[in-house]
Amino acid sequence: MSIIDIKNMSYVYPSGQRALRSIDINIGEGEFVAVIGQNGAGKSTLMKTMTGLLKPTEGEVCIEGKGSDEYTMARLSTRVGYVLQNPDRQLFSNTVREEIAFGPRNLGVTGEELEKRVDETMKSVGIGHLAEEYPPSLSKGDRARVAIASVMAMNTKILILDEPTGGQDFEGRYQIMDIVRELNRQGYTIIIVTHAMSLVAEYAGRVIVLCEGEVLIDSDSRSVFSRPDLLRQTFICPPQVVELSRELYRESGSTAIELTVDDLADAILRKMQ
Numbered sequence: 001m002s003i004i005d006i007k008n009m010s011y012v013y014p015s016g017q018r019a020l021r022s023i024d025i026n027i028g029e030g031e032f033v034a035v036i037g038q039n040g041a042g043k044s045t046l047m048k049t050m051t052g053l054l055k056p057t058e059g060e061v062c063i064e065g066k067g068s069d070e071y072t073m074a075r076l077s078t079r080v081g082y083v084l085q086n087p088d089r090q091l092f093s094n095t096v097r098e099e100i101a102f103g104p105r106n107l108g109v110t111g112e113e114l115e116k117r118v119d120e121t122m123k124s125v126g127i128g129h130l131a132e133e134y135p136p137s138l139s140k141g142d143r144a145r146v147a148i149a150s151v152m153a154m155n156t157k158i159l160i161l162d163e164p165t166g167g168q169d170f171e172g173r174y175q176i177m178d179i180v181r182e183l184n185r186q187g188y189t190i191i192i193v194t195h196a197m198s199l200v201a202e203y204a205g206r207v208i209v210l211c212e213g214e215v216l217i218d219s220d221s222r223s224v225f226s227r228p229d230l231l232r233q234t235f236i237c238p239p240q241v242v243e244l245s246r247e248l249y250r251e252s253g254s255t256a257i258e259l260t261v262d263d264l265a266d267a268i269l270r271k272m273q
């Protein structure tokens with residue numbers, strides 16, 4: 001059963017700017033989906049329609065079988081968690097603990113149950129030791145973790161992350177993606193927007209490519225990165241691992257590709273034997 005069902009959905013901003021056109025997407029429970037596309041392709045707008053922040057101009061967005069407009073904002077926030085493109089904008093408390101407690105407390109969770117939920121959430125993203133720290137004083141990587149934890153504490157099944165690795169160094173990007181992968185293993189449905197194609201290849205099972213507000217390709221990551229010609233339309237280049245593997249296999253007439261550094265290394269070793 002799909003957990004998110006988008007039917008013939010379009011979105012036009014009040015300024016008249018059309019951002020999304022005729023979008024049809026079904027996302028199943030437990031999927032790990034990456035949404036990619038050039039700047040202005042409509043990725044953030046699409047995420048906002050899934051979180052109820054924007055109401056479709058045409059068509060509908062259903063969450064767990066119910067139209068997003070049938071939910072109150074508070075109710076929808078217990079279904080869909082949203083980490084903003086700039087997570088610093090969602091941090092406003094004096095301590096990490098307070099930041100994470102804010103959402104569930106607003107939903108009426110109190111006392112020991114609240115303490116337990118906050119502690120467990122901090123632990124699962126590895127920030128337990130930062131509980132009493134002032135969020136703006138943390139490193140960028142830790143601030144991103146706090147933002148993810150504050151959304152997770154709402155106990156949603158769906159987690160939407162808009163560029164969670166933006167501005168992070170190499171290690172920080174992989175640490176955040178490992179947390180997201182672990183959450184996916186625990187059963188969260190993940191939808192992630194990113195410009196980092198190597199992370200898409202490594203982590204996402206399914207990739208939705210947007211181009212000027214429309215879905216250009218929606219398929220498994222191997223099929224998507226096998227179409228560099230089409231990806232160019234939305235100014236995306238497959239990651240270098242993919243390009244290298246394509247070169248490696250080309251002389252044998254194969255169109256196969258590899259998605260991860262480990263698989264590429266194995267392929268090179270096999271060729272040398």
Ligand SMILES: Nc1ncnc2c1ncn2[C@@H]1O[C@H](COP(=O)(O)OP(=O)(O)OP(=O)(O)O)[C@@H](O)[C@H]1O
Pocket residue numbers: 013014015017018019037038039040041042043044045046
């Ligand atoms: N508040 C707004 N009012 C009017 N137009 C907007 C608004 N926000 C975005 N747009 C326009 O809608 C289109 C889609 O924008 P969106 O932010 O969804 O793109 P994006 O794919 O997230 O881009 P980026 O990679 O830069 O984050 C763009 O043409 C953008 O200029």
Ligand SMILES: [Mg+2]
Pocket residue numbers: 043044045085162
């Ligand atoms: Mg965006």
